[in-house]
Each structure stands twice: as C-alpha cells, then as structure tokens.
Amino acid sequence: MKITNYSKIAEKYDKNQYRANEISFDNDLKEYIENNRQKEYDVLDLSCGTGLYLEKQTNYFNGLDIKWSGLDLSDQMLNKAKEKVKNVELIQADVADMPYESETIDFISNSYAFHHYMDKGAALNEIYRVLKKGGIYKLHNIAIHDMPKWWAYHYFPSAYYEDLKRFWNKDVIYNELTSRGFEVNLEITYRMENIKVIDYIDHVENRDISVLTLIHDEDYEKGLERMRYDIKTNPNKTIVNDFAEMFCLAKKI
Template identity: 55%
Template sequence: MKPADFSKIADVYDYNSFRHEEIGVDHTLKSFVKDQTNVAPLHVLDLACGTGIYLNHQKRYFQKQPIKWYGADASDEMLHKAKEKLQDVSLTQALAENLPYRDEVFHYICSNYAFHHFTNKETALDEVKRVLKKGGVFKIHNINPYMMKKWWVYHYFPEAYQEDVKRFWQVEDLFNELTERGFEVKIESSYRMENVRTADYLSYAENRDISVLTLIDDKAYERGLNRMRGDVHINPDKKITNDFAEIFCIAKKSGK
C-alpha cells in the first residue's frame, strides 16, 4: 500500500468545501459528554487530525464544556495548517502506530476519514486501546469504497478504486479486529445514490486534494481529468450516477 503524501496537498486541503460540510457536531461525542457528569475535564483526541477541521468545529460547539483537546497527525505540514486555526489544543506530530501518550489518558478518541491511511492498522488499534481509558469510546468515521463503485472519483479515475481496496479494510474485518481487542463494537452505515453534474466536481479533481488522486500515477490522473473536462465541454449539464457510502464505527473499551 502506497502512503499518501500530505505535504503535497496541505496548502489546498481546506479548499474542499465538502470537508467542512461533512464535519458537523459529533453527536456521539455529544452523547458521551452528557453521560460523563462526574468527569472533568474530558480528554479528547482527534487521531490523524489533519488541518484541524474536526477539532475546530467541536471546540466551537463544546466551548462551555470542560474538555481538553488533542490532535495527532503524521504530517508536519498538515499540523502547521491546524495550528493556524486552533488555540488551546495540544497538537503532536505522531504516527497512529506509535502514539506518544501515556496509558489510559483519553476518554474519547475519534478518527475521521483517516483509518485507511494507517500503514499497520492492527498496531494502530493496539495503540488506541492502550491510550484509551476503560469505558472510553473510539469512533471511526470513514467512507466504504466497497459499496460505492459508482463514486464520481472511481468513474473518472478507475485506478483510484484499485488503490483504495488496498488501503481500506472490509467492515467485517474492522468489526472483528476491534472485538478481538475487547471492544464493544457497533457499526452503522449510510448510503446514497443520485445523479450529479460532472461540472460540479471538476474543480475538486483539478485541485487534486483527494488523497487517492495523489496515489495514482500522473498519466492516469491526467487521463481522468481530461475525460471530465471533455464531458463538461461537450455538455455542461452532463450528469452521471454517483453513489457514496459511509461507516460510523463506535467502539467502547470494556471495563470501568
């Protein structure tokens, strides 16, 4: 599996409006905070925090709650962008497979659209279990490429699908690996299919900030981009069938 080089896209990462629209209030965290009436402050880690979009949204919503916020990411360039928008957040450059935190320090850990980037996912889960308190929650929010073969990215860049199936676990594998580590696991999924205008997505392809587009070779990328541009040129209102699937994995560490 080829790792994505986020140093190449850090400067344009936040330009993708979908990233801001998809990250709203974390309702799992909201419910968790509500249940922790006798715990203050709560320690919350965004694992693979990127440019800090998730943390920025949650800090605003939970500003009256006694929460200490943490972010860890492997990319120094992405963390630099996070530091520009975040104050009072402990940001650390670190791999998920080797977290520089003591045992059982976090009440809540989330990972948004990132788990597939971890090179050794089994070790990353071991580390999550180590730094998560008993009774703590680990949440993974991600896409499920196995259920979205008509995604516009795969439609125009079929090589991207081949890269993603190397990086993403099947849902059953994720469930089993977490269960084997003693987590109480629940996984939900959402799916939608619709017709979309190619022109509405062309700028995202041109920006090449979607990580899998950095993994395919330049010829494959240019080939797909030229197809998109050609379709839009011939018919600005051209539509394709697009599907999108997400998973929401909630894993609670056993014990008190």
Template identity: 55%
Template sequence: MKKTDYSNISARYDKNKFRHDIKLDCDLKDYINCCKKGKYAVLDLACGTGIYLDNQIKHFKHVNIEWHGLDLSKEMLDKAKAKVDNVLFTNGKAEKLPYDCSYFDFISNNYAFHHFENKSEALDEVGRVIKKDGIFKMHNIAIHDMSKWWIYQLFPSVYYEDLKRFWQKELIFKEL
C-alpha cells in the same frame, strides 16, 4: 501502493469547501451527558489541519475538555496550530501513540484510517490509550460498497488502489 503526501497539499487542504461542513459531534455530546466528569481528554487522531477540533471546541466551549490533536504531517499540524488555540498538538504516528495508557475519554478518527501503515497496530494503540469507559469513533468510507461510484468508473485503477488501502467494514469490526 500509492500514498498521499500531506506535506505537499497542506497549503490548499482547507480550500476544499466540503471539508468545512462539520457539525456538533453528537457522540461526544452523548458521552459527556452520560459520563459526568470534571474534565475530559479528547484526541483527534490524524487531525490534519484541525478542522474537526476547531468546530468541536466552539460547540463544547463550556465543558472542561483537554483537547489533543495528533498527525503525521508536520505541515498539516502547522496549519492546525495557526487555526486552533488551546489544543495540545503532537507530530506522530497512530501506530505508536505518545500518550499514557488509559488517558483519553474520547478519540475521533475522521476519514484517515486508510492512511495508517499498520492498521492493526494503530487499533492496538487506540485500545491502549483509551479509558475503559471511553469511546473510539471512526468515520470512514466503505469503498468495497462503492464500485459503481463515478470516480471509479472514470478511473478504474483508483478503485484497485483503494482496495489495498481500505479495510472492509467486517474486518474493522472484527479488529475492534
């Protein structure tokens, strides 16, 4: 199975204009409005260059949030650290999260779940580190519903590679 080496693309990752259209995380906003606390702990799991964190910190600057970002690529984290202040960045794997049990109120994982080597372990770890009333939010694409996508029409082998990396929606729901 092919893997993306983000250490090789970190220098140009942020140059993709489509990566910067990140709006207010309404689910985080709803959680904060629903669960009034003095302080929140938020993790961006597989944070890459910190695009999500950078945008959300601006939206939630008046809320007491301890921001965390974890990524496997040191080079991506270096980009994030240069871009975003007041975030505790950690180089690590989703399958072995270096955090205490029941630590986070909110965990966001944006378009990275398919990169995790052991998805079941990663979900177990999320379950371990999230608080009982916490929220785990995963954004991903459903490639199993996209066989007619133009990329797959031009490069059919990519579709078959992606079938190995992406879990079907039903399996994700079952595991969660």
C-alpha cells in the same frame, strides 16, 4: 500500499469546501459526556489534519472542561491546524506509537484517515491502550467496498484498485475491534443519485483527494481530460453516483 504525501497538499487541503461543510456538532461526544459525568474530559482527534474537526468542536463545546488534543504525522498539516485552533495540544507522531500514557483518553475521533495507516493492527492496539475503560473510539470513513460507482472511480478506474489496497471492509474492521475487547456498533449509510460532473471538476483539478495523488500521472490526466470533455460537450452532463459512509462507535470494555 502507497501512502499519500500530505506535505504536498497541505496548502490546498482546505480548498475542498466539502471537508469543512461536512463536519457538524459531534453528538456522539455529547452523549458520552452526558453519560459519564466527570470534572474533565480528554478528547483526541486522531490524524487531525488541518484541524477542521477541532476548530468546530472547540467552539461547539466551549464552556466545558475538555482537554483537546490533535495528533498527525504531517508537520505541514499541523502547521495549518495551528492557524485555526487555540488551547489545543497538537503533536506530530505516528498513530502506531502515540506519546500518551495508557488509559488516559476519554474519546477518540478518527475521520477519513484509518485507510492511510500502514500497520492498522498496531494502530488499533495503540488506540485501545490509550483509551480509558468505557472510552469511545469513533471511526468515520467512506466505505469503498459499497460504492463501486463513485464518481472518482468512474473517471479514474485505477483509483478503485488503489483503494482496495488501503481500505479494510466492514467485516474486517468489526472483527479486529471486537477481538481487541471493544463493544462495536457499526453502521453503513448509502445513497445513489445522479450528480452533475461539473460540480466535481474543481476537486479533481485541485488533486487534493488522497487517492488521486496515488494513481499514475497518466491515469490522472486521462481521467481529467474525460471530465473536461464531458463538460465541454454537455455542461449539464450527469452520471450515476453511489456513496457509502461507515460510522463506527467502539467502546473499550
């Protein structure tokens, strides 16, 4: 399994505006707080990247006594996060060996990152260890097994096969979590639609989508030229695109 080198894309990561626009108020964190009244809460953004989630949530939950933490393996991504957030403990570490005491975290957010972990089993063991009993692990990711017609796979077929090596399907994730003692609620949302190719060319030229950094340069250039050709011959060119997201809430019992 190949690994995305985020040190190479940290500077351009936030140029993909979708990443910032996609993050909204965390209602699951709000519900946890409402159902578990206590003096202070420890919230960890796992694989926090450039701090997009932390930046928004610290503003949304301003006034509550929350100890915010962010962990990421890339020091370059953390440097970008430090530009965004204050009063947040940012730590460079591997998710499979987290520097936290056992049963100290109330809520873990983990978005668009789980597929990057080389040892996913070890990562889940650590997540279970650091969570308090009753604590929540919130896993959010694309569900690639349910979206074979994603636009990226349409133009870059080798990207799909790279992702098959990286992503666990929903059954594996559910079983791995429940076998460790989590109570799991997993949902897949899906949509199929026509999209305009021109709306996605900037993402490809930026080459900040992780799987596009893993395919061979020849495959990348070939797919990029196909997109450019389609746009040149028909600026309103559309293709059928499907997209699936996994929302998984796992409670430590």
